[in-house]
Amino acid sequence: MTTPPATRLGTPLGPPPATRPATGTTRPTTGTTGPATRPATRPATVWVTGASSGFGAAIVRRFAADGARVIASARRADRLATLAADLGAHVLPLTLDVRDQEAVRRAVRALPEDFADFDVLVNNAGLAKGLGPAHEADPDDWEQMLDTNCKGLLHCTQAALPGMVARGRGHVVNLGSVAGSYPYPGGNVYGATKAFVHQFSLNLRSDLHGTGVRVTCVEPGMCGGTEFSTVRFQGDREKADAVYAGMRPLSADDIAESVHWATSQPPHVNVNTIELMPVAQSFAAFQVHRHSA
Numbered sequence: 001m002t003t004p005p006a007t008r009l010g011t012p013l014g015p016p017p018a019t020r021p022a023t024g025t026t027r028p029t030t031g032t033t034g035p036a037t038r039p040a041t042r043p044a045t046v047w048v049t050g051a052s053s054g055f056g057a058a059i060v061r062r063f064a065a066d067g068a069r070v071i072a073s074a075r076r077a078d079r080l081a082t083l084a085a086d087l088g089a090h091v092l093p094l095t096l097d098v099r100d101q102e103a104v105r106r107a108v109r110a111l112p113e114d115f116a117d118f119d120v121l122v123n124n125a126g127l128a129k130g131l132g133p134a135h136e137a138d139p140d141d142w143e144q145m146l147d148t149n150c151k152g153l154l155h156c157t158q159a160a161l162p163g164m165v166a167r168g169r170g171h172v173v174n175l176g177s178v179a180g181s182y183p184y185p186g187g188n189v190y191g192a193t194k195a196f197v198h199q200f201s202l203n204l205r206s207d208l209h210g211t212g213v214r215v216t217c218v219e220p221g222m223c224g225g226t227e228f229s230t231v232r233f234q235g236d237r238e239k240a241d242a243v244y245a246g247m248r249p250l251s252a253d254d255i256a257e258s259v260h261w262a263t264s265q266p267p268h269v270n271v272n273t274i275e276l277m278p279v280a281q282s283f284a285a286f287q288v289h290r291h292s293a
Ligand SMILES: NC(=O)c1ccc[n+]([C@@H]2O[C@H](COP(=O)([O-])OP(=O)(O)OC[C@H]3O[C@@H](n4cnc5c(N)ncnc54)[C@H](OP(=O)(O)O)[C@@H]3O)[C@@H](O)[C@H]2O)c1
Pocket: 049, 050, 051, 052, 053, 054, 055, 056, 073, 074, 075, 076, 077, 079, 096, 097, 098, 099, 124, 125, 126, 127, 128, 148, 152, 175, 176, 177, 178, 219, 220, 221, 222, 223, 224, 226, 227, 228, 229, 231
């Protein structure tokens, strides 16, 4: 199969135009397996949470490279400022803690006109804290995962949906994890929060039936080059690096490409779930505890 050249409304894809229309546009592409003309979606404005690092920063870069306006939000303002300075004025840094429902509402209401009608929300902000067994876990870690991965995602989704529904189009992309489908020792609450993200994404699809708003859950396996494991192990870099020793994990760019692909499908296509893992990671047998002889 050959890859068709990317085009912007039929012209070779060049650098982003100085201005973009406020609404999402379509572009024709060709493929060997589909019809001659397949109008892909090109989001004009995208909101990415957790944009100060890892997947979020890569997703911001991916959409910015495509000429989209991007709202890049996270708690660390300095990181966002550096990202925005690197990418230019079409990236809007937004300091925001997704756990603060009122702050999320206020921030969305106060978006500058150019960014207010965003087409895509990428609910990426999230974290794992600890890898110990449930009976030894720190209850504060559990609270933080629930507040960020579940409630934070709900706050942003709720702030975004009314506008998308009113406009008759939009796309919510949630970052789940293989941890939401497959248990592993120490995955207790982190895996449960991602199972929530998976099921909430499917339920959202039901509620948004007929509105034109799409929902996708991207569920990666092991991904390196982000701060995920450093955060999980409270800043212990050695322990974090050991997770990826001797194997090739997914990269943040792999995830950004998945998110970009899902949102680029023609408007009649909804990608429900993308589950991706590094080739080096797979499944093992159930564990069995045996009586000692
Ligand atoms: N890496 C993996 O192997 C992997 C696999 C599957 C799924 N995931 C999921 O993918 C997402 C991104 O992970 P990553 O690997 O890119 O991790 P990361 O490098 O640690 O990035 C996490 C991002 O979330 C932000 N964040 C955390 N708490 C926040 C809060 N309360 N409010 C706003 N932003 C917050 C962080 O920014 P600030 O600290 O500046 O706020 C950071 O930008 C997470 O949802 C994670 O669970 C990761």
